[in-house]
Amino acid sequence: MAMTSIDDLPVTPSDEPGAGSSPAEIRPRGVLGKLPRYAAGKPPVVVEGLESFKLSSNENPLPPLPAVLESIASETSINRYPDPLTTALRTELAGYLGVPATDIVTGAGSLGALNQILATFAGQNDFDAPDEVVYAWRSFEAYPISVGLAGAAGVQVPVRADGTHDLEAMAAAITDRTRVVLLCTPNNPTGPILTRREVVDFLAEVPPHVVVVIDEAYQEFVRRPDAVNGIALYREHPNVIVLRTFSKAHGLAGLRVGYSVSQQALTEHLRVSAVPFAVSQIAEHAAVTSLRHIGEVEARVQSIVDERIRVVEGLRSLGWTVPEAEGNFVWLALGEHSEDFAAKAGERALSVRPFGSEGVRVSIGEEAANTRFLELCRGYTHRPVSEGRGLK
Incomplete structure (x- = not known):
């Protein structure tokens, strides 16, 4: 028997797009209606x-340094995919920070690097209540969006009247469901830093299985001598991840280059959730050049x-x-x-x-x-x- 193509079938009103009964409405995930808009x-x-x-x-x-602009103008291989491991940038950062290159995972800005962290360590688990992520509020306005999209539940702890993190209250907010804590220093938008002493004391109260992210997007602008330095702390604490970016001090916000630094027990998992080719070769060359003119x-x-x-x-x-x-x-x-x-x-x-x-x-x-x-x-x-x- 000859086969009939769908193109040979007669078109009735119900077959035409939009005709007849309305198709089921396509709905996004329910969490989208609960999230603030960036x-x-x-x-x-x-x-x-x-x-x-x-x-x-x-x-x-x-604007970026003249040498950086020259490096961008000379990049002609954009018909090729970038190095998925951003080897040149991680090698340059390793020398600059004094850390192993294997401890660095890059992302599309520090927000991209944060999303990779949340995708790795916090979310909705099978048949369980969602994981919790504790952070100060008000703080970076993308936090509740990123946490919600990861499938986790955000736990907001109000900042003090002077705009500083209330670390005592944040420690008290940690429960058995807490998987990640976010510390923003200097805090955006209020401005104050966290000191090394208070973060060390806070880490002593945090269970070792809870990841503590120290978001240092503005670290280069800090002048207080007692301010926390996440790079120093991550060496001492296996559950600490440091976030940094080239968007602010280096003036590369439009190129989206950020990274996280953590010990191998964490980076081995972060590399699984890292977005492939998140940092373009233009962005990588610009960041490397900027570091070489620090x-x-x-x-x-x-x-x-x-x-x-x-x-x-x-x-x-x-x-x-x-x-x-x-x-x-x-x-x-x-x-x-x-x-x-x-x-x-x-x-x-x-x-x-x-x-x-x-x-x-x-x-x-x-x-x-x-x-x-x-x-x-x-x-x-x-x-x-x-x-x-x-x-x-």
Whole structure:
């Protein structure tokens, strides 16, 4: 008997797309409806007669080094896949950090590296309640999104009134279901660091099977001598993973290069969940070149730190209460006035980052931008009276 092709069948109204009864609605995973949306910093509005400045995304206001731009321009092999192990970058980082290259796992920015960690150690297990991930709040706004997408349950512990982690409360929040703890230092968006002493004491309270991630995206901007250094701690603690990035100090945010550092007992698992080819050859060459010119990078970072100090001192001279600032940004606990302040900044061609009714984060930008920001604050009547007002 001759076979009949589907193309030979008559078309009835019910066969046509969209005709007849409605098809079942395609729904995403239920967790998506429970997650907050990531809100990237908006570009500044154009105001006639004023140069616009973006202070909303904690970006480095300076372009990459000239040598880095040259390395990008000379890369012609983008028709080929990159090295999946990013061998050149890990080798360069190993020498710079004084760690084995095998302890380094790269990712698409520190957020990509974090997602690999969560995919490896926390999620929804078969027939069990979801694993828990403990982190301070408010902190990096991608944390609840990444934790939720991994299938884990986030446990948010409020930061103190001065914007610092409440490590005692975080230790108390650890349960039998806890698999990962996230420590952000300096804390984004509030600004303070964690000290080595308090993190060492905290680790003594954490069960050894719980992974502790020390997120150091802004580490190069830190100047407090007692600040924790994750690289020093990971050598002493097998459950510590350090996150770092080339987005901030190196000015490579658009190329997405980050990495984690941990002992082999953890990296052997992280390599399984690592996204293949996450770091392009252009990004890898740029990061390697930047590391080979680290003195120039450090000089640029110091110029931003100098501006940060000027901004903080300027705010405090105006009577503004500002938390400790050790990243490339400052936090204004403006509470219900946050959106209004952001709007006033927009009228002056400055984009800043409001967080609902909690506060406003302002990145350290170009000198002219920082000066205009201080001028705005000088005339703004609703000043922060408490470092942590509105933090939830």
